[in-house]
Amino acid sequence: MSKQRQIGEVILNLQNISLAFGGVKALTDISFDVKEHEIRAIIGPNGAGKSSMLNVINGVYHPQQGDITFRGEKRHAMNPTRVAHQGIARTFQNIALFKGMTVLDNIMTGRNTRMKSGLLSHALWWGPARNEEIAHRKRVEEVIDFLEIQHIRKTPVGRLPYGLQKRVELARALAAEPSLLLLDEPMAGMNVEEKQDMCRFVLDVNDQFGTTIVLIEHDMGVVMDISDRVVVLDYGKKIGDGTPDEVMANPDVIKAYLGTSH
Numbered sequence: 239m240s241k242q243r244q245i246g247e248v249i250l251n252l253q254n255i256s257l258a259f260g261g262v263k264a265l266t267d268i269s270f271d272v273k274e275h276e277i278r279a280i281i282g283p284n285g286a287g288k289s290s291m292l293n294v295i296n297g298v299y300h301p302q303q304g305d306i307t308f309r310g311e312k313r314h315a316m317n318p319t320r321v322a323h324q325g326i327a328r329t330f331q332n333i334a335l336f337k338g339m340t341v342l343d344n345i346m347t348g349r350n351t352r353m354k355s356g357l358l359s360h361a362l363w364w365g366p367a368r369n370e371e372i373a374h375r376k377r378v379e380e381v382i383d384f385l386e387i388q389h390i391r392k393t394p395v396g397r398l399p400y401g402l403q404k405r406v407e408l409a410r411a412l413a414a415e416p417s418l419l420l421l422d423e424p425m426a427g428m429n430v431e432e433k434q435d436m437c438r439f440v441l442d443v444n445d446q447f448g449t450t451i452v453l454i455e456h457d458m459g460v461v462m463d464i465s466d467r468v469v470v471l472d473y474g475k476k477i478g479d480g481t482p483d484e485v486m487a488n489p490d491v492i493k494a495y496l497g498t499s500h
């Protein structure tokens with residue numbers, strides 16, 4: 239993998255995060271940071287706390303302890319909509335698209351956080367609303383071209399094969415022009431060719447849009463290929479953090495993985 243881009247300063251800092259559901263400790267005292275422009279992977283066996291961590295970052299879960307600092311500002315309990323307005327977008331482990339709607343309309347919903355004109359002016363297709371919608375469509379068309387899905391723009395999402403649905407979900411997240419993109423198992427359930435395509439798109443998004451990416455992924459080959467740094471969770475605790483080579487050589491990580499089916 240050749241990377242020309244520069245990794246920048248820390249933009250997201252998670253400090254001593256603990257999260258419990260009743261008696262279940264999903265995350266215990268986890269700290270790590272994410273630097274601008276990097277691809278940061280979160281890995282770990284089933285139930286390690288990876289999705290919980292992503293849900294903490296995008297405001298779905300509020301940790302009982304710990305601090306989250308995004309772009310230098312310490313964040314207090316914040317709902318996912320406000321987090322999205324801060325420039326954080328995500329995709330989901332189980333695709334969360336409107337299956338009856340076309341690809342184009344699904345991707346347009348990604349622009350919601352950027353719509354400024356009121357509903358009435360949109361309904362009347364009037365002045366500012368009209369200009370705004372033209373701008374939104376332009377961005378959406380750029381994303382469609384970028385992810386090479388022109389040929390399916392009018393197809394209802396439910397009719398598409400799984401791999402393409404995943405790509406549409408990525409497109410919807412990108413339509414929001416996020417500075418930080420959270421990807422929850424972007425390659426899960428894909429065949430080899432689909433995985434290769436998705437890897438290429440993730441790298442291109444990072445490279446050409448400069449988007450910082452945090453991803454959860456089970457495929458270790460993919461993680462090692464595309465990540466700058468990897469944080470490893472096991473039973474809700476952090477057991478490793480470093481470059482792909484460093485975590486692969488970490489005895490705690492080797493032990494955690496040998497003890498599971500991954």
Ligand SMILES: Nc1ncnc2c1ncn2[C@@H]1O[C@H](COP(=O)(O)OP(=O)(O)OP(=O)(O)O)[C@@H](O)[C@H]1O
Binds near residue numbers: 263284287289
């Ligand atoms: N909403 C919830 N209510 C109760 N327990 C939860 C909830 N979400 C997660 N957990 C528990 O927290 C722990 C961590 O789960 P989480 O889904 O974050 O792990 P994961 O690493 O993403 O797993 P997987 O790889 O299987 O998706 C598990 O014990 C899980 O059962």
